[in-house]
Amino acid sequence: MTVATREHDPSGAGGEQSLGGDGRDLSANPPHGGPPPAGGGGESEFEFHTGANRPTGVPDAIEFIGVHKSFGSNHVLRGLNMGLPEGQISMIIGPSGTGKSVCIKHIVGLLYPDEGDVIVQGQSIPSLPDAELFEMRKKFGVLFQDGALFGSMNLYDNVAFPLRQHTEKSEEEIAEVVNRRMREVGLGDAGEKMPNELSGGMRKRAGFARSLVLDPEIVLFDEPDSGLDPVRTALLCELIKEVHEENGGTYVVITHDIMSARRVAEHISVLWRGRIVESGPAAELFDSENPFVRQFLSGESQGPLGME
């Protein structure tokens, strides 16, 4: 155990208590950069959270501003301030259970923040009326954790679904787009297969194809590497990079796999305990002095993060 190096509140005060203070004290952790909050006292839980956002030189496509979200008594996002740059592959990395998937659901408006705001391309997602939110969602492609393919349709129909739903394209045009995307992800001849006949990796690739058919401006990946072997993970990462080079757009990848981060990321945000520890261009973060960032990005057992 690494008790000595951990910053656990020795008084045994639960996270909830110190949180009350944090929630009100947003000014200590401004959206972009700014001085790190004073450590100690109720803030000791966040002593490594400098919240520093190293400049990328690119405007942010997606911004989280002081977002709080609880599920029952589980306070997942605790004043999250995060910016994800336009046109780059950003990675949100952090230990399990720190609210990474919850972030994605906030971006597409499947969850609403209890407090704070989520801004995508200048529009506040939580305050959009339903009709506009549906329009907005056409700009998104989302790859869910297990692909989230529709079990009642074969792969071809799954990939064609967004086109049939949102465009007036003829079946020939749809077939052209779908086949191109399916070939791109290496599933050119699997169109007739049903999702339950596929391996996890194939389901993910099919989900990826489906998320791309509408040529989205923003593509979100929820743990594309979970449940895949290292080789498949590497191949999927290559694929993400290739597709990004070809199509451009803002890609947001959620992962806790450092190898994937090294391969793909142009921008990294390290999330822990519902807040950003540090964020910035990938190369700079890998050289960070922050003990938590260093521990997590090198995958060491010694450091601020323990088994809790």
Next chain:
Amino acid sequence: MVRNAAERAFLPTRNLLEEIGDMMILTGRTITSALRPPYPYGGEFVSQFLFALRLCWFPLLISTVAICYAAPGLQAANFLTIFGALDRLGGIFVLAAIREIGPNVTAIVLAGVAGTAITADLGARKIREELDALQVLGVDPVKNLVVPRFLALMLVTGLFNVYAILFGLFGGVLAELVNGQPLGPFWDTLFANASTTDLWGSALKTTIFGAIIAIVCCYKGMTASGGAEGVGRAVNQAVVVTFLAIFSFDYVYTQMLLATHPNILVIK
């Protein structure tokens, strides 16, 4: 301390009230999106309707014949024998089979057979994030999944009620035959007591039962969480909540029908 205790007692109550409120909101959204164009749910409606029909017709047949033969049939016949009034069984079957047992057994079978299937199906889709994917792809799950199930279950439950009444009466006929009675007096007292109010009252009641089953089961499926175990829990809760809701509604409905149509209180 006091605050803690109060919160502990208050929290389950609040959750319960919130859940009931959510179901009411879902009902409202289902009805408005069923009426407002476009209407993309035709295919799903037909498949859900046939699905419920295929799954339920046999369990319902067995259940209604058996319970009507046993409960109002054998038990009431035994009682009526004291007065030598076995012909009155027909009149009792209007009260028992048409007004209560038919609708309630239909609702129980539909909830247990079709309702649980709906919860398990939607719950599994929720767990696999299919429902989230649908929403992101711009498909409203209420319009495309809840509305067809809601309409199909209302229609199928209403129609099955007729079927349940017929087989329930068959149970009564069996009871008469077992007691060595002629069937003429049975039909005579039955039709003397039966009124159109009984029939439409029964049909309307089961249609609303169908709506209750659909809303509760869809709601529980769509809010399932926590993996495969969560789907199991959702199915279990769906059945419990459906039964509570159906029987409570049955009481309110019966009381209202009797108050507004006192003529059906008269035993002829």
